[in-house]
Amino acid sequence: MAREIFDELGVYRNAVTWNSMISAYTRNGDLIAARKLFDRMPQKNVVSWNSMIVGYAQNGQSELAINLFKEMINEQLITPDEVTMASVISACGHLGALELGQWALDFTTSNRIKLSASVYNSLIFMYSRCGCMNEANKIFSKMETRDVVAHNALITGFAAHGNAVEALKFFERMKDENVQPDRITYIGVLTACSHSGMLDEGKKVFLSIEAPDIDHYACMVDLLGRVGKLDEAKRIIEEMPVYPHAAIYGSLLSASRIHKRIEIGEFAAKKLFELEPENSGNYVLLSNIYASAGKWREVDRIRGLMKTRGLTKTSGWSSVEHDRKVHRFTVGERSHDLSDAIYEKLAEMKRKMKGAGYIADNSSVLRDVEEEDKEEMVGTHSEKLAVAFGLLVSEPGTVIRVMKNLRICRDCHTAIKMISKLEGREIIVRDNNRFHRFTDNVCSCNDYW
Numbered sequence: 001m002a003r004e005i006f007d008e009l010g011v012y013r014n015a016v017t018w019n020s021m022i023s024a025y026t027r028n029g030d031l032i033a034a035r036k037l038f039d040r041m042p043q044k045n046v047v048s049w050n051s052m053i054v055g056y057a058q059n060g061q062s063e064l065a066i067n068l069f070k071e072m073i074n075e076q077l078i079t080p081d082e083v084t085m086a087s088v089i090s091a092c093g094h095l096g097a098l099e100l101g102q103w104a105l106d107f108t109t110s111n112r113i114k115l116s117a118s119v120y121n122s123l124i125f126m127y128s129r130c131g132c133m134n135e136a137n138k139i140f141s142k143m144e145t146r147d148v149v150a151h152n153a154l155i156t157g158f159a160a161h162g163n164a165v166e167a168l169k170f171f172e173r174m175k176d177e178n179v180q181p182d183r184i185t186y187i188g189v190l191t192a193c194s195h196s197g198m199l200d201e202g203k204k205v206f207l208s209i210e211a212p213d214i215d216h217y218a219c220m221v222d223l224l225g226r227v228g229k230l231d232e233a234k235r236i237i238e239e240m241p242v243y244p245h246a247a248i249y250g251s252l253l254s255a256s257r258i259h260k261r262i263e264i265g266e267f268a269a270k271k272l273f274e275l276e277p278e279n280s281g282n283y284v285l286l287s288n289i290y291a292s293a294g295k296w297r298e299v300d301r302i303r304g305l306m307k308t309r310g311l312t313k314t315s316g317w318s319s320v321e322h323d324r325k326v327h328r329f330t331v332g333e334r335s336h337d338l339s340d341a342i343y344e345k346l347a348e349m350k351r352k353m354k355g356a357g358y359i360a361d362n363s364s365v366l367r368d369v370e371e372e373d374k375e376e377m378v379g380t381h382s383e384k385l386a387v388a389f390g391l392l393v394s395e396p397g398t399v400i401r402v403m404k405n406l407r408i409c410r411d412c413h414t415a416i417k418m419i420s421k422l423e424g425r426e427i428i429v430r431d432n433n434r435f436h437r438f439t440d441n442v443c444s445c446n447d448y449w
Ligand SMILES: [Zn+2]
Pocket: 378, 381, 382, 383, 408, 409, 410, 411, 412, 413
């Protein structure tokens, strides 16, 4: 209906009409229609550009948001404002693109664009997502007034790094500053406790929440699962006042994998197969639980289940930023310009690792390939390619930052730990769950993820 009116308006359309129509499309997730209109718009103002850039960013199209921003500044007709910059900087955060984010900040200051609260909040988010908690903290300290969003960005950042001590410190500070914690704050603090296994602190925080919602229960289940109290976690699920959602069973399932509790894993998986029958990740997790217990017949049964339900594994990818470009890798891919060099580097790393006692761990491969192919597949997982690429193109001694869309597998985790020592590099991998900071053969997650 909005579009009908828009079309009927004809010559009476002005910038506001166009911008409203573009926003209407992006809010409905129809980015293609929005872009078509945007490209046709006769005289774009800053709001038009922002509608499109924010539209991309809020629909998870970070790269498109940044590309459009680059077009905007190349045209030099319209100067970006603080709304543009907040959106671009947070898009950089989503991509884990630190160089780009820093460049966007430089652009903001050198063009005297207002450093609004939302620009600051985006900066905290961006630095946290790129693993630079010191920088995030610096930005936070520079703010004159900090709202709940700023506090949450920092606390959530520390949580993702498994740094519960800092998360709790800032949680206290927030209360000192009379900023009321909201549900996101509590999720952040509980996640921090969970990622570092602080059960008592976590319980205390949980009990202090006036009306805990389902996500807070989920954090508690996660925390109990992490410290191995799976029976207590299961009891919470059975007794909670709200109907448990998939994520709750999901964390119970991953805890079962880590603590090798097959029966609880089966309980969680059964619920998950009902709640989200299409999510292949659950099948893979359960099959990994069976695989590490050597129950190959069960592994085959799960594989059959996936087949009859027409499911395939979500394909993993990992990305590394270099020269303000995001380079994305998928398992075994050879389409990158530097592919030959990357595979050579990979082979070299493997030789060094074998010399240091590394044995490939194939237990997390869903058995859909023959035994002898398994090492080859695991050997070219996207995160390994990304790290090899990072080692190739970055200066010695610099940090390598990798983003991954799925949970990092056991073998890659072991391999990257060793690489961090052998190459003398700090390597940060942000997977879909948390940060892994690898230095000197140790990971910040203490091998629990
Ligand atoms: Zn892997």
